[in-house]
Amino acid sequence: MGEKIRLTTAQALVKFLNQQYISVDGVETPFVEGVFHIYGHGNVLGLGEALENNPGRLKSYQGKNEQGMAHAATAFARQNLRQKIFAVSASAGPGSANMVTAAGTAFANNIPVLFLPADTFATRQPDPVLQQLEHEHSTDLTTNEAFKAVSRYWDRIDRPEQLMSALIRAFEVLTNPATTGPATICLPQDVEAMAYDYPVNFFNKRVHYVDRKLPTQRELDGAIAAIKQSKRPVLLVGGGAKYSEAREELVALSEKANIPIVETHAGKSTVEFTHPNNLGGNGILGTSAANKAVMNADLIIGIGTRYTDFTTSSRTLFDFDKTTFLNINVNRGQAYKFDGFQVVADAKAALQSINKNIGDYQSSYGEETASLKQEWENERNRLAATEFNRNDFKPEIADHFNQEILNDYADALKTELTQTEALIRVNDVVDSDAIVISSAGSLPGDMQRIWNANVANTFHLEYGYSCMGYEIAGALGAKLAKPEQESYAVVGDGSFLMLHSEIVTALQYDKKINLLLFDNSGFGCINNLQMDHGNGSTGTEFRNANNEIMNIDYAKIGEGYGLKTYSVNNLKDLTAAVEDAKKQTVSTLIEIKVLPKTMTDGYDGSWWNVGVAEVSEKESVQKAAAERQQILDNARQY
Numbered sequence: 001m002g003e004k005i006r007l008t009t010a011q012a013l014v015k016f017l018n019q020q021y022i023s024v025d026g027v028e029t030p031f032v033e034g035v036f037h038i039y040g041h042g043n044v045l046g047l048g049e050a051l052e053n054n055p056g057r058l059k060s061y062q063g064k065n066e067q068g069m070a071h072a073a074t075a076f077a078r079q080n081l082r083q084k085i086f087a088v089s090a091s092a093g094p095g096s097a098n099m100v101t102a103a104g105t106a107f108a109n110n111i112p113v114l115f116l117p118a119d120t121f122a123t124r125q126p127d128p129v130l131q132q133l134e135h136e137h138s139t140d141l142t143t144n145e146a147f148k149a150v151s152r153y154w155d156r157i158d159r160p161e162q163l164m165s166a167l168i169r170a171f172e173v174l175t176n177p178a179t180t181g182p183a184t185i186c187l188p189q190d191v192e193a194m195a196y197d198y199p200v201n202f203f204n205k206r207v208h209y210v211d212r213k214l215p216t217q218r219e220l221d222g223a224i225a226a227i228k229q230s231k232r233p234v235l236l237v238g239g240g241a242k243y244s245e246a247r248e249e250l251v252a253l254s255e256k257a258n259i260p261i262v263e264t265h266a267g268k269s270t271v272e273f274t275h276p277n278n279l280g281g282n283g284i285l286g287t288s289a290a291n292k293a294v295m296n297a298d299l300i301i302g303i304g305t306r307y308t309d310f311t312t313s314s315r316t317l318f319d320f321d322k323t324t325f326l327n328i329n330v331n332r333g334q335a336y337k338f339d340g341f342q343v344v345a346d347a348k349a350a351l352q353s354i355n356k357n358i359g360d361y362q363s364s365y366g367e368e369t370a371s372l373k374q375e376w377e378n379e380r381n382r383l384a385a386t387e388f389n390r391n392d393f394k395p396e397i398a399d400h401f402n403q404e405i406l407n408d409y410a411d412a413l414k415t416e417l418t419q420t421e422a423l424i425r426v427n428d429v430v431d432s433d434a435i436v437i438s439s440a441g442s443l444p445g446d447m448q449r450i451w452n453a454n455v456a457n458t459f460h461l462e463y464g465y466s467c468m469g470y471e472i473a474g475a476l477g478a479k480l481a482k483p484e485q486e487s488y489a490v491v492g493d494g495s496f497l498m499l500h501s502e503i504v505t506a507l508q509y510d511k512k513i514n515l516l517l518f519d520n521s522g523f524g525c526i527n528n529l530q531m532d533h534g535n536g537s538t539g540t541e542f543r544n545a546n547n548e549i550m551n552i553d554y555a556k557i558g559e560g561y562g563l564k565t566y567s568v569n570n571l572k573d574l575t576a577a578v579e580d581a582k583k584q585t586v587s588t589l590i591e592i593k594v595l596p597k598t599m600t601d602g603y604d605g606s607w608w609n610v611g612v613a614e615v616s617e618k619e620s621v622q623k624a625a626a627e628r629q630q631i632l633d634n635a636r637q638y
């Protein structure tokens with residue numbers, strides 16, 4: 001039966017991880033970079049022992065919060081275009097539960113991460129162990145069942161030999177572009193340490209080939225016919241196009257046939273914004289130019305997009321009577337959306353075939369794309385020059401806070417900076433190849449609209465789960481992936497408060513990250529949401545018991561951790577801080593005090609379906625509910 005090697009389950013796991021390779025376009029690289037861990041009784045003597053005594057080439061990083069370290073792992077895989085991953089290991093019970101949110105985040109964004117939550121004893125001898133939940137109706141249920149809803153593959157290793165089939169299945173999922181996402185393998189602490197005679201062959205080098213799936217002739221003929229019938233096609237670029245590295249083919253098709261490019265949150269920076277046909281982000285957070293192009297399109301060529309509500313403006317952005325869809329996606333289910341013509345293929349390969357067969361087809365746009373882009377650039381210039389005044393200031397989000405309240409904020413935060421002018425200034429000053437990471441709050445909207453990503457794959461917006469707390473951990477993951485490039489977390493005060501523990505990990509391992517902390521003293525975007533729909537301002541501003549606006553010294557907090565910090569409240573100091581931060585070798589934090597309501601607002605086509613109360617004594621809420629219903633009456637249902 002072949003040679004055997006006696007190992008614990010955890011030792012076998014580490015040995016296997018060392019032997020996984022991925023091959024993309026003939027280039028073979030190790031797939032697993034290392035393991036993030038926070039040890040407890042559930043994993044220190046099993047996986048901890050294995051990593052201490054025979055880690056092979058795996059790197060080990062000590063996380064500070066399980067959610068944070070798993071976000072870092074997610075950002076690392078994403079920045080590596082899903083071609084390299086981390087495993088994340090946590091102790092049983094609360095440590096593992098802390099990773100569930102991060103697994104959801106990886107799932108919603110289709111990012112591969114190997115989750116290794118420790119589990120309660122398979123033998124049940126000491127039950128209930130510390131941190132075990134005792135259910136009256138089942139002993140088979142542990143905290144880790146919670147991962148089932150947020151994993152693309154889930155398994156529990158109750159006997160050491162189960163590890164083999166579990167790992168083979170997990171790595172198929174992790175390396176398959178159509179299904180990739182988090183894979184969870186639960187490790188009961190006794191089984192981690194149990195010995196077994198594993199077949200040596202199980203540890204042979206394994207190469208996972210990511211062959212590009214080509215379109216069939218039928219699919220290609222259909223795609224060409226759809227484009228040739230169209231006068232106003234738009235290339236809608238999703239994350240799948242970025243992961244497929246389809247930039248050159250997108251640019252070639254766009255230039256050859258004069259087709260505008262618009263981008264989803266995941267797709268942004270597949271093609272650099274400096275390309276004249278790139279009109280930027282579309283949808284609820286879209287630029288005026290991208291939304292106009294999409295609203296007037298007769299064909300949407302959706303490449304690697306899931307068509308989420310933020311991309312489709314809750315299925316209201318397109319003119320569904322005249323617009324048809326050509327969906328290129330490796331995932332067949334995604335290609336079915338909007339009854340589109342389905343090309344179930346790799347984005348790059350499909351575009352290569354289309355480029356070869358499109359002939360001399362030309363759209364009817366002529367110079368229109370250039371004028372849409374110019375119109376948007378003028379608008380962005382206006383946003384770069386918004387100026388506060390104490391008498392009659394009209395912020396971008398108008399009619400929520402009166403002048404008196406805005407002046408109170410200016411006094412409390414000691415600032416007159418607007419968010420749009422600050423963000424555009426940062427964009428102007430950072431290196432063009434700097435990677436920017438954001439995720440939740442009002443900043444994703446500003447990023448999607450006004451951040452010009454002028455180098456491909458530098459824009460990293462987690463907007464599948466929009467998970468507060470991803471930003472700083474994500475900046476660490478991106479830095480680990482691209483050590484030569486600066487990494488900036490673009491983070492609100494609310495997100496900072498929710499999770500910033502991986503600052504310490506970045507300092508500990510000397511991985512420079514930069515935090516751009518936009519402090520508007522509140523959950524600004526949710527305040528906008530409630531006030532936009534007829535409600536007052538409740539539960540979303542950071543005010544104390546005396547109703548005073550809180551002014552937290554985040555720079556001091558950062559200083560306490562050992563960051564180089566700056567606190568700024570005007571453009572001159574902001575510019576100097578960003579320039580100085582670039583020169584630092586240590587991680588930095590720039591606290592940017594900004595006025596509320598000064599983020600960007602939506603442009604035409606940016607409607608979002610949110611649940612407005614259908615019964616209310618407030619006329620303003622009744623009005624908002626009626627308006628919503630009116631829009632929904634004309635929205636597409638599926």
Ligand SMILES: Cc1ncc(C[n+]2csc(CCOP(=O)(O)OP(=O)(O)O)c2C)c(N)n1
Nearest residue numbers: 441442466468492493494495522523524525
């Ligand atoms: C983990 C998590 N909890 C709650 C939310 C809902 N939520 C979205 S944005 C937001 C407030 C964000 O505040 P801040 O980071 O200060 O950004 P701002 O909107 O003020 O720019 C909340 C509570 C979320 N997205 N993620």
Ligand SMILES: O=C1C[C@@H](O)[C@H](O)[C@@H](O)C1=O
Nearest residue numbers: 439440441442444466525
């Ligand atoms: O509820 C939300 C509103 C969005 O504006 C925000 O970006 C997102 O983080 C969210 O969760």
Ligand SMILES: [Mg+2]
Nearest residue numbers: 492493522524
């Ligand atoms: Mg805020």
